[in-house]
Amino acid sequence: MTRTMRPEIDADRLWADIEALAAITDPDRPYTRRSFSARFLEGRDWLIRAFEAEGLACRIDAAGNLIGRLEGTEAAAADPGVLMTGSHSDTVPDGGRFDGIGGVLAGLAAIRAMRAAGYTPRHTIELVDFLAEEPSEWGLSCVGSRGMAGALGEKELALTGPGGETLADAIDRIGGNVAELKSARRDDITGFVELHIEQGPVLEAEGIALGVVTGIAxxxxxxxxxxxxxxxxxxxxxxxxxxxxxxxxxxxxxxxxxxxxxxxxxxxxxxxxxxxxxxxxxxxxxxxxxxxxxxxxxxxxxxxxxxxxxxxxxxxxxxxxxxxxxxxxxxxxxxxAPAACAPGLRAAISQAAGERQVSTRDLASGAGHDTVFLSQVAPAAMIFVPSRKGQSHCPEEWTDPAQMAQGATCLLDTLLLADKA
Structure with missing residues (x-):
């Protein structure tokens, strides 16, 4: 790996990205970008362009996940495993600008910071927009992360949605390849870290900057x-x-x-x-x-x-x-089943925040996340940023720009610490 200066998050670029992706919404229904819809695919196209602008090689895996890949220095000879981050870009109907979106774009901001500082990671880093984390019209949530964990079976694929389309056909329609679904399952991830809004009131009420998630209920x-x-x-x-x-x-x-x-x-x-x-x-x-x-x-x-x-x-x-x-x-x-967050990654998150003198609190997630399924195939952990009044899944969902940048900085520093391991 090489490094010329300490990578730092460009807070203005991160916020501009959040605003740009939020603008891709069904007319008069902010913020609605349902998985498998034309609006979702429009958002995916925006993400692909943004990923590629930061030097990421993009692909859609068999389970329909969008993956941007930054090769590490040791990838060819003795690959130490992939460091992964990301979240989801789909929303609930009339949802918010930050749920899922914040995690994808914070990961992009972290990679942008590494490249701007001349930092080349030892591990390969992958940034993922998981398919259909929110419950879809097919009655299933976390579709893409289930596929990555090998937990998307025939029963789920046979579920029918609008017009009688099966989930399998819908995955193929948006760029997946159900016939090769086994190829989406991963065993090469050395660590996965997801940034997410808290979707609850605890951090704001206690005046704490970041949450270190202990586990997902x-x-x-x-x-x-x-x-x-x-x-x-x-x-x-x-x-x-x-x-x-x-x-x-x-x-x-x-x-x-x-x-x-x-x-x-x-x-x-x-x-x-x-x-x-x-x-x-x-x-x-x-x-x-x-x-x-x-x-x-x-x-x-x-x-x-x-x-x-x-x-x-x-x-x-x-x-x-x-x-x-x-x-x-x-x-x-x-x-x-509940998913416990990996102790090593939790310690790295706490260390990253401590080095910046940022306050943290351990807390559990009562909401489900893609991390639940990633934890079945890799060490996984989550960082929470505050949500105003605990509101989520509504247009009023809000996290301040400075709070988003602080969370992205912790994500960046956590990835840097994991890259040294």
Missing amino acids: GISRVKLAFEGEAGHAGTTLMSMRADASMALARFQLRMRDAAVAAAAAGRGHFVATIGVVNILPGGANVVPGRTEAIIDIRAEDTALMNEQVELYRQFGEAAAEMEGCRLKSFERISNV
Whole structure:
């Protein structure tokens, strides 16, 4: 490797890049750039030009990830492995300018800083825009990183989206090659670091500059249904009802209290939420005969997750009995295991921030990220920058330019430390 001066982030260029990519959005719907859409491909074209302008060789792998590659000095003779960074450029509908985008462009800013300083890395460095990190119209999130981890199987590829197009066909349509999907799986990554906005209020509330992510919570979703007896709301006496909505109400309160206790148990991040409820038959003058709900449970500790799921089953049975109903079904419909961040990379992030006298805080991520799947094939870690009021997945999502530059500087310095290892 060669080095003439200390690489430094060009904060103005980074901010200009964020603004430029944010401008590629569906008209009158800032900021919307859905994966697999024409707007997404327009953003990808912009990224390819930006990557190539910084000397990166670009390709789209079989899983549909855009990869920019900067060859290291030891790549040919005794490749020490690839250092990787990046995030995603797709958004949720009416999303924000920073979620995912910040990580891709911070990685680009880090590579730009290395080149401007005359620094040639020992490791090959790859910058990745992962395909479809956000839940897509095919009902799956983290499509590209799943492919890179070998976790994109026939079941997922057969999912259908708009017009009946399969996910496999959609990946091929945007430049992937599902027939060669095995080639997307990686075993040559020596470290992966993702910068991301926090999407929560902790850093801002505590006046901390950066978050060193300890791990990414696993996510389980449980679908349950209570069955009672529908009846006329005016003639069915209160003492004679089997009201499925009351069974659900009892359940929700007990679940909330148990979740509060679990979060305070000292076993890492834990939250549980019911955000989907269906009350049937759905008439204002009808006693509900059936209710359905989906519980979203997130935990760093897999055992705690499983304990809570079983506890909620018991709560459901008890709530049903108290209201003269039945717990008709209780099914775990999805489960993603927690991902611990690599201790060595966490230490490098802390060291990088400390050398610049930047404050940090350890914290877990309650949101899912591509890092979850990269951690299955490589040491992986994350850096968080503050989010104003904790807002995300909305146009009001905001991180100050100086905060973005500070996060990009920490990413740059972390990559430099990893390159020496």
